[in-house]
Every structure is written in structure tokens, then in C-alpha cells.
Amino acid sequence: xxxxxxxxxxxxxxxxxxxxxxxxxxxxxxxxxxxxxxxxxxxxxxxxxxxxxxxxxxxxxxxxxxxxxxxxxxxxxxxxxxxxxxxxxxxxxxxxxxxxxxxxxxxxxxxxxxxxxxxxxxxxxxxxxxxxxxxxxxxxxxxx
Numbered sequence: 001x002x003x004x005x006x007x008x009x010x011x012x013x014x015x016x017x018x019x020x021x022x023x024x025x026x027x028x029x030x031x032x033x034x035x036x037x038x039x040x041x042x043x044x045x046x047x048x049x050x051x052x053x054x055x056x057x058x059x060x061x062x063x064x065x066x067x068x069x070x071x072x073x074x075x076x077x078x079x080x081x082x083x084x085x086x087x088x089x090x091x092x093x094x095x096x097x098x099x100x101x102x103x104x105x106x107x108x109x110x111x112x113x114x115x116x117x118x119x120x121x122x123x124x125x126x127x128x129x130x131x132x133x134x135x136x137x138x139x140x141x142x143x144x
Contacts, residue, residue, distance in 0.1 A: 001112070001130045002030045005052075017063055021071075023056040029112060031130045048132045050111055051078060058088065065094045077111065080135045084109050084142070110141045 005027030012020045030049045058071030071088035086107040094100045114128045115138075133140045 002032075004028050004030075017061060019060040021056075021058040021060065023054075025052075025054045025056075027052045027054075029132060031112065031132050033129065033131075048134070050132045052076070052111070053078070067092045075109070077140075080133075080140075082135075082140070084140075108143045113138070113141055 007025040009023035054075040069090040088106040091103045
């Protein structure tokens with residue numbers, strides 16, 4: 001598995017307690033699947049590549065006892081003509097010096113996953129391999 005990318009980010013201080021963060025990320029993920037035959041001896045590989053464009057914006061507000069972050073991430077897969085919009089909430093309140101209450105929530109997705117290629121239950125050996133979603137039989141995994 002090979003993951004290459006570039007990321008540009010920046011932030012802007014609205015005030016001493018408020019900040020806005022923005023980010024753009026391009027990544028290219030490639031997974032190579034080796035294919036081999038014993039008779040005749042032959043080795044080949046199949047490489048699948050997926051390009052991703054993602055943008056992220058987050059608003060942060062902090063005080064002595066309270067921190068709140070609200071964000072949204074938009075991810076586009078040109079190969080599939082699909083876009084995912086995913087919100088993020090992160091809030092924490094400090095009640096006592098050593099006691100803090102946190103509320104975290106976000107939606108996520110994943111375009112790469114592992115599948116079990118071969119299982120040998122006798123020895124407990126499991127072979128797994130990475131695969132990229134192809135929008136047909138391997139879907140993009142989403143949280144809900």
C-alpha cells in the first residue's frame with residue numbers, strides 16, 4: 001500500500017479565544033495485488049489507484065473552563081463522482097481541577113479496507129490484504 005499526498009493548511013485568529021482553521025488535502029492511494037502462477041512460473045501485479053480531494057474547516061472557541069470545536073470535512077472522489085460531507089463536534093468542560101467532561105462526535109468514511117484472502121483455521125493463520133473501494137463489489141465504508 002502506498003499513500004502519497006500534499007496538504008495545505010492555515011489558521012486565522014478571530015480573537016484571543018476564537019480561531020478558524022482551514023485545510024486542503026490531495027492524496028493518491030495505491031494498492032498493489034501480487035498475482036502468481038506456479039505452472040508456468042509467472043509473477044505479475046495489479047495496481048489500483050484512487051485520488052482524493054478533501055477540504056476541512058473548523059471553528060474553535062476556548063476559555064479557561066470550556067473548549068468547543070465545530071468542523072466540517074468535504075471529501076471528493078473524482079473516479080466515482082462521489083462527495084462525502086462529514087461534521088465534527090468536540091466540546092469539553094472542566095468542572096474541577098482534575099475533572100473534565102468531553103463530548104466528541106464525528107462521521108467518517110474509509111476508501112481502503114482489509115479483506116481476508118485465505119483462512120487456515122487449523123493453524124490459526126489468516127492472510128489479509130488491503131483493497132481500494134471500486135464502487136462495485138467493494139464499497140466505501142461509512143460510519144453511521
